[in-house]
Amino acid sequence: MLITRPTLMVNPQVARRNIRAMMEKFSRLKVRLRPHFKTHQSLEVGRWFKKEGVRAITVSSVEMAARFIADGWRDVLIALPMNPNEIPVINTWPDDLVLHLLVDHVAAVDRAAGLLKRPVEMWLKIDTGARRCGLVPGESKAVMDLIRRIERQPRMRLRGLLTHAGHTYAAGKPSGIRRCHRDSLAQMVAVKKWIRDAGGPELEISIGDTPACSVCNGFLGVSEVRCGNFVFYDIMQYRLGSCRLRDVAVRLICPVIGSYPQRGEVVVHGGKVHLSAENISGDDGKPFYGLVAACHADDPWPAPFPRASVRSLSQEHGVVYLGGKRAARFLPGDLLAVVPVHSCLTADLSTHMIDPRGRLVESTLPGGSDCHCVSPRN
Amino acid sequence: MLITRPTLMVNPQVARRNIRAMMEKFSRLKVRLRPHFKTHQSLEVGRWFKKEGVRAITVSSVEMAARFIADGWRDVLIALPMNPNEIPVINTWPDDLVLHLLVDHVAAVDRAAGLLKRPVEMWLKIDTGARRCGLVPGESKAVMDLIRRIERQPRMRLRGLLTHAGHTYAAGKPSGIRRCHRDSLAQMVAVKKWIRDAGGPELEISIGDTPACSVCNGFLGVSEVRCGNFVFYDIMQYRLGSCRLRDVAVRLICPVIGSYPQRGEVVVHGGKVHLSAENISGDDGKPFYGLVAACHADDPWPAPFPRASVRSLSQEHGVVYLGGKRAARFLPGDLLAVVPVHSCLTADLSTHMIDPRGRLVESTLPGGSDCHCVSPRN
Numbered sequence: 001m002l003i004t005r006p007t008l009m010v011n012p013q014v015a016r017r018n019i020r021a022m023m024e025k026f027s028r029l030k031v032r033l034r035p036h037f038k039t040h041q042s043l044e045v046g047r048w049f050k051k052e053g054v055r056a057i058t059v060s061s062v063e064m065a066a067r068f069i070a071d072g073w074r075d076v077l078i079a080l081p082m083n084p085n086e087i088p089v090i091n092t093w094p095d096d097l098v099l100h101l102l103v104d105h106v107a108a109v110d111r112a113a114g115l116l117k118r119p120v121e122m123w124l125k126i127d128t129g130a131r132r133c134g135l136v137p138g139e140s141k142a143v144m145d146l147i148r149r150i151e152r153q154p155r156m157r158l159r160g161l162l163t164h165a166g167h168t169y170a171a172g173k174p175s176g177i178r179r180c181h182r183d184s185l186a187q188m189v190a191v192k193k194w195i196r197d198a199g200g201p202e203l204e205i206s207i208g209d210t211p212a213c214s215v216c217n218g219f220l221g222v223s224e225v226r227c228g229n230f231v232f233y234d235i236m237q238y239r240l241g242s243c244r245l246r247d248v249a250v251r252l253i254c255p256v257i258g259s260y261p262q263r264g265e266v267v268v269h270g271g272k273v274h275l276s277a278e279n280i281s282g283d284d285g286k287p288f289y290g291l292v293a294a295c296h297a298d299d300p301w302p303a304p305f306p307r308a309s310v311r312s313l314s315q316e317h318g319v320v321y322l323g324g325k326r327a328a329r330f331l332p333g334d335l336l337a338v339v340p341v342h343s344c345l346t347a348d349l350s351t352h353m354i355d356p357r358g359r360l361v362e363s364t365l366p367g368g369s370d371c372h373c374v375s376p377r378n
Numbered sequence: 379m380l381i382t383r384p385t386l387m388v389n390p391q392v393a394r395r396n397i398r399a400m401m402e403k404f405s406r407l408k409v410r411l412r413p414h415f416k417t418h419q420s421l422e423v424g425r426w427f428k429k430e431g432v433r434a435i436t437v438s439s440v441e442m443a444a445r446f447i448a449d450g451w452r453d454v455l456i457a458l459p460m461n462p463n464e465i466p467v468i469n470t471w472p473d474d475l476v477l478h479l480l481v482d483h484v485a486a487v488d489r490a491a492g493l494l495k496r497p498v499e500m501w502l503k504i505d506t507g508a509r510r511c512g513l514v515p516g517e518s519k520a521v522m523d524l525i526r527r528i529e530r531q532p533r534m535r536l537r538g539l540l541t542h543a544g545h546t547y548a549a550g551k552p553s554g555i556r557r558c559h560r561d562s563l564a565q566m567v568a569v570k571k572w573i574r575d576a577g578g579p580e581l582e583i584s585i586g587d588t589p590a591c592s593v594c595n596g597f598l599g600v601s602e603v604r605c606g607n608f609v610f611y612d613i614m615q616y617r618l619g620s621c622r623l624r625d626v627a628v629r630l631i632c633p634v635i636g637s638y639p640q641r642g643e644v645v646v647h648g649g650k651v652h653l654s655a656e657n658i659s660g661d662d663g664k665p666f667y668g669l670v671a672a673c674h675a676d677d678p679w680p681a682p683f684p685r686a687s688v689r690s691l692s693q694e695h696g697v698v699y700l701g702g703k704r705a706a707r708f709l710p711g712d713l714l715a716v717v718p719v720h721s722c723l724t725a726d727l728s729t730h731m732i733d734p735r736g737r738l739v740e741s742t743l744p745g746g747s748d749c750h751c752v753s754p755r756n
Contacts, residue, residue: 002463004464004467005439005441005464038693060693060694061647062382062383080694080695081636082710083382083647083711084711085380085633085711089382104636105637107637107709107711111711131641132645133635133695134636166692255463257458257460257461257486258483259483262514273723276650277654279655314510314544315416315723316416316458317458317510319509319510331483331489332460332483333462333485333486345651348693349745
């Protein structure tokens with residue numbers, strides 16, 4: 001396989017196993033899985049979900065919604081608080097689309113009101129501890145004001161309460177994730193009950209980040225979960241305990257452009273414009289940007305090298321520690337596979353994706369500075 | 379001006395002032411300015427350089443070279459060690475192009491040798507302390523082996539020694555940058571002299587990162603400098619002392635999607651897929667991802683708010699601290715301007731660029747998940 005520049009590789013067996021495991025878990029729990037497509041952003045990976053029975057999806061922007069609506073998806077939740085200035089675009093979408101929007105401020109409803117020309121399902125965004133967006137459960141008056149304001153809009157139907165317990169990512173390990181999740185869900189159930197008791201409507205509950213959906217089993221009272229990263233997983237999820245290393249389904253294939261055995265390092269073409277600047281601290285307290293594996297035709301998906309990692313990134317360069325003997329074996333033009341710290345950002349930066357046999361999986365990923373396609377050859 | 383999603387804005391007056399200042403400095407010093415176009419990647423900004431008399435440019439990848447060659451540039455240096463597998467692409471480029479390539483390993487020359495069908499100017503990459511790519515000045519045998527190997531290739535002409543003293547970025551302040559620069563240049567001059575004394579060819583010296591080119595004045599013995607970030611600058615350069623805050627020429631305009639005055643914060647649409655995950659430590663030791671200014675028609679380029687910053691980013695969300703009173707003034711649909719920590723990565727993630735009056739400056743930037751253009755209106 002001739003790969004001449006940084007190229008995203010997915011292992012379809014691994015990704016589809018991840019999809020199937022999450023589908024089975026939540027169909028057993030009788031909770032709707034509305035997977036977040038921001039991780040892969042791939043029409044083809046979307047079809048893998050469809051084959052497993054997924055009909056409802058989550059996206060993180062209006063433009064990402066447009067991408068999947070154009071590919072036939074008809075039940076789409078945009079998990080970013082509604083920007084009233086984007087309503088004119090939303091108005092142009094198909095009539096048979098069930099569109100779900102988020103809101104946490106009366107000004108968004110008021111500003112959208114005069115513009116909206118289609119029915120939408122509204123979700124109140126609740127902040128259960130991530131302190132990013134949402135109403136805090138104690139803000140009873142604001143919650144009820146917002147409910148009443150939505151109820152006055154003929155094209156808005158209030159559907160439920162939604163949270164993203166993003167603070168599970170800071171919980172460090174499965175026990176911490178479980179504690180976060182229990183606490184977040186308890187707050188959601190309490191807000192729902194309080195609204196009903198105060199004469200408000202009966203609401204659904206939507207939750208579910210990848211760490212919680214991977215390690216927790218208590219989802220009583222939940223209508224849907226919206227995890228997304230699990231399709232590919234990554235080193236961040238592996239370190240949290242959400243997955244095994246062998247569940248990570250993507251790698252960035254990078255050409256070696258320098259070999260420095262005296263430092264134990266090689267340099268690859270593969271930088272922040274391909275992997276993003278995202279990093280985590282290693283056991284030695286120093287940040288690293290990915291693990292590293294071989295990439296060759298006879299075993300296209302080997303386990304990462306022990307003690308090897310991407311130690312630093314510039315715009316296009318990645319400095320990879322391999323150890324002296326191993327570094328000497330890799331010369332300019334050879335390939336290495338970087339297992340990314342954060343697969344969502346790495347996938348976002350790619351324009352296409354191949355499988356381990358070099359076949360094109362997706363040719364229309366949105367991003368990256370890499371504006372054309374490889375010609376995969378075996 | 380109706381901006382509905384994160385949008386890169388450039389102030390042409392500021393950017394062109396930065397270009398002119400650097401041109402004047404190096405024409406006074408009689409050193410060729412071969413600016414690095416990886417920062418802006420914009421054909422239009424490239425034309426601003428051309429108007430100031432620039433004819434020779436630096437890029438950081440084969441694909442970026444292709445972009446500017448197609449726009450008429452004919453003296454291009456690719457500042458990434460040559461990947462032999464990219465030679466077939468290079469062979470297809472115009473005959474009147476002067477193409478400069480980097481090398482630091484005999485294997486790259488050997489592997490490229492059978493493939494190369496056009497003349498190229500070769501530069502030996504020297505590592506003066508950044509420990510990324512390059513031969514270390516002490517490695518005399520490796521340096522001379524590489525020179526002899528290049529001299530045997532009929533299509534390769536050995537042109538000079540090149541370094542990127544990227545460790546100036548860790549120098550913290552102008553005095554540290556000057557020390558780094560003096561030391562790095564002294565090493566380059568010594569290698570050049572050693573090669574000549576050992577019977578090797580007379581070589582040019584190419585150096586020049588933005589911190590050194592901004593704050594240093596000693597460039598004796600240097601043929602060309604390759605700084606690039608100075609066209610836009612950013613918070614990282616401001617903190618190093620390379621520029622004034624008012625020299626930063628780009629901002630990411632972000633719609634407000636949430637207002638949380640009780641936390642002193644607003645949330646904007648503008649995340650790691652727009653600004654990158656790049657951050658620096660603030661005075662309080664906590665990381666931040668950008669400074670923040672207002673964005674309104676009557677003063678389109680106001681100074682950033684004091685004590686305001688982007689405190690965290692997710693994929694699409696940015697959490698912005700403004701202070702309680704100011705946060706309460708910004709509602710969903712309003713706009714804020716984020717002054718980026720690292721303008722190269724922010725520009726790389728954008729697909730188009732407007733000026734403060736909403737006019738399109740560049741519609742074909744390479745990157746980002748944002749795949750279409752705004753319709754700018756005043």
